[in-house]
Amino acid sequence: MEKDFDPSDLKVIAFDVFGTVVDWHGGIAAEVERMVPGIDGGAFALAWRAGYVPAMRQVMERIGAGEGGFTLLDELHRGILDGVLREFGVTQLDKAAVRELNRAWHRLPAWPDAVAGLARLKTRYTVCTLSNGNIGLLTEMAKRAGLPWDCVLSAEVFKVYKPDPRVYLGAATVFDVNPGQVMLAAAHHDDLAAARGCGLRTAYIERPLEFGAGRPKDVSPRPDNTLHARDIGALADLLGC
Amino acid sequence: MEKDFDPSDLKVIAFDVFGTVVDWHGGIAAEVERMVPGIDGGAFALAWRAGYVPAMRQVMERIGAGEGGFTLLDELHRGILDGVLREFGVTQLDKAAVRELNRAWHRLPAWPDAVAGLARLKTRYTVCTLSNGNIGLLTEMAKRAGLPWDCVLSAEVFKVYKPDPRVYLGAATVFDVNPGQVMLAAAHHDDLAAARGCGLRTAYIERPLEFGAGRPKDVSPRPDNTLHARDIGALADLLGC
Numbered sequence: 001m002e003k004d005f006d007p008s009d010l011k012v013i014a015f016d017v018f019g020t021v022v023d024w025h026g027g028i029a030a031e032v033e034r035m036v037p038g039i040d041g042g043a044f045a046l047a048w049r050a051g052y053v054p055a056m057r058q059v060m061e062r063i064g065a066g067e068g069g070f071t072l073l074d075e076l077h078r079g080i081l082d083g084v085l086r087e088f089g090v091t092q093l094d095k096a097a098v099r100e101l102n103r104a105w106h107r108l109p110a111w112p113d114a115v116a117g118l119a120r121l122k123t124r125y126t127v128c129t130l131s132n133g134n135i136g137l138l139t140e141m142a143k144r145a146g147l148p149w150d151c152v153l154s155a156e157v158f159k160v161y162k163p164d165p166r167v168y169l170g171a172a173t174v175f176d177v178n179p180g181q182v183m184l185a186a187a188h189h190d191d192l193a194a195a196r197g198c199g200l201r202t203a204y205i206e207r208p209l210e211f212g213a214g215r216p217k218d219v220s221p222r223p224d225n226t227l228h229a230r231d232i233g234a235l236a237d238l239l240g241c
Numbered sequence: 242m243e244k245d246f247d248p249s250d251l252k253v254i255a256f257d258v259f260g261t262v263v264d265w266h267g268g269i270a271a272e273v274e275r276m277v278p279g280i281d282g283g284a285f286a287l288a289w290r291a292g293y294v295p296a297m298r299q300v301m302e303r304i305g306a307g308e309g310g311f312t313l314l315d316e317l318h319r320g321i322l323d324g325v326l327r328e329f330g331v332t333q334l335d336k337a338a339v340r341e342l343n344r345a346w347h348r349l350p351a352w353p354d355a356v357a358g359l360a361r362l363k364t365r366y367t368v369c370t371l372s373n374g375n376i377g378l379l380t381e382m383a384k385r386a387g388l389p390w391d392c393v394l395s396a397e398v399f400k401v402y403k404p405d406p407r408v409y410l411g412a413a414t415v416f417d418v419n420p421g422q423v424m425l426a427a428a429h430h431d432d433l434a435a436a437r438g439c440g441l442r443t444a445y446i447e448r449p450l451e452f453g454a455g456r457p458k459d460v461s462p463r464p465d466n467t468l469h470a471r472d473i474g475a476l477a478d479l480l481g482c
Contacts, residue, residue, distance in 0.1 A: 139392040151380040
């Protein structure tokens with residue numbers, strides 16, 4: 001724990017969602033296997049997710065060049081999905097089925113510790129999403145999984161994607177607090193580093209199985225983060241909730 | 242009930258908040274009387290609220306003329322408050338106390354039927370705010386009053402105020418549904434009329450004491466609304482929740 005960190009000065013805990021709060025790999029793999037029997041759902045999930053960062057960067061480059069507006073993550077997912085379906089030779093899904101599959105991101109299962117951990121944190125802090133997922137996606141996900149957010153906050157509100165500083169600083173502005181009174185909780189060091197660069201506190205959440213059991217992730221602590229927690233329950237322990 | 246209305250086709254119930262879900266008159270009057278003993282809190286609340294529509298229109302005129310951006314309701318309230326304090330001859334509050342008073346809008350009490358009624362509606366529909374209040378204000382209010390929103394949606398997301406059509410249509414876009422699958426629930430006919438103009442369903446909620454016991458409001462039904470309900474519990478009854 002950073003030595004100048006006082007949990008009682010903290011007001012908001014903002015969560016990255018995909019990978020941190022919900023299991024995108026397991027959820028997407030299961031839905032793909034249900035709709036396309038015999039497919040390698042895990043490989044399909046990895047390929048779909050791999051398209052996300054390049055697609056998001058393209059949007060940010062277009063916005064930066066003044067050549068386009070913000071695009072919702074649902075639309076990015078849909079564009080990537082078409083390519084992945086071709087890559088995996090899936091031709092039997094009609095338009096309605098592809099749309100249904102694209103909404104699998106709305107139905108991702110929470111990691112087992114998430115609902116109870118968030119409920120504990122919520123007793124003392126404002127607990128919100130801070131995700132590149134669009135508001136509709138995050139709301140449907142929360143409703144299905146029972147995630148007890150105080151507020152669904154999204155890149156959609158700021159019309160730019162993380163890691164753009166406007167998202168992290170925007171969270172502080174929305175709640176009328178200093179950046180140091182907001183903590184980003186995430187399973188990704190790049191997200192946390194960008195938040196730290198804006199003055200936010202950071203908590204790394206271990207999700208060793210984010211990419212599936214076949215690809216365990218290095219979850220060793222890095223000293224730059226304010227806190228390091230095995231899961232969201234452990235984060236509540238560290239914060240005395 | 243409109244004869245072409247099928248509750249099972251409805252997806253989202255979006256609530257106006259001030260007056261419809263929370264008692265701004267009673268809440269503001271009580272906070273003012275606590276901070277400024279001897280003042281007529283009810284009259285103060287009415288004066289403060291009376292400044293809201295003109296202030297909001299000014300913002301929209303500036304946006305329309307390309308001369309300014311969106312302003313949060315917290316800031317509008319603060320600007321109006323300065324004038325009302327002068328009008329009521331209140332000079333004893335320092336800057337921190339005025340700021341604290343301005344945040345009374347974050348602490349408004351829910352009408353007695355609101356929490357239970359929303360919880361019932363939430364079992365079948367996505368239930369969100371659709372308010373000119375800013376996200377931070379609405380989130381703190383929900384947390385304190387226990388309002389179980391699926392999503393805190395605000396004019397702040399769309400960067401224009403109701404009754405601009407972009408707010409009502411924006412709610413449908415956010416949840417990826419048709420305007421007719423969204424119902425606005427409000428205690429104000431002008432808000433409902435604007436929503437109806439965008440194709441939304443409408444539910445009028447009776448709040449006869451919105452302006453205090455001394456100024457009962459005419460809450461008679463108007464035929465243009467899809468539904469007319471005594472309170473949020475009665476709305477849940479009408480929708481079979």
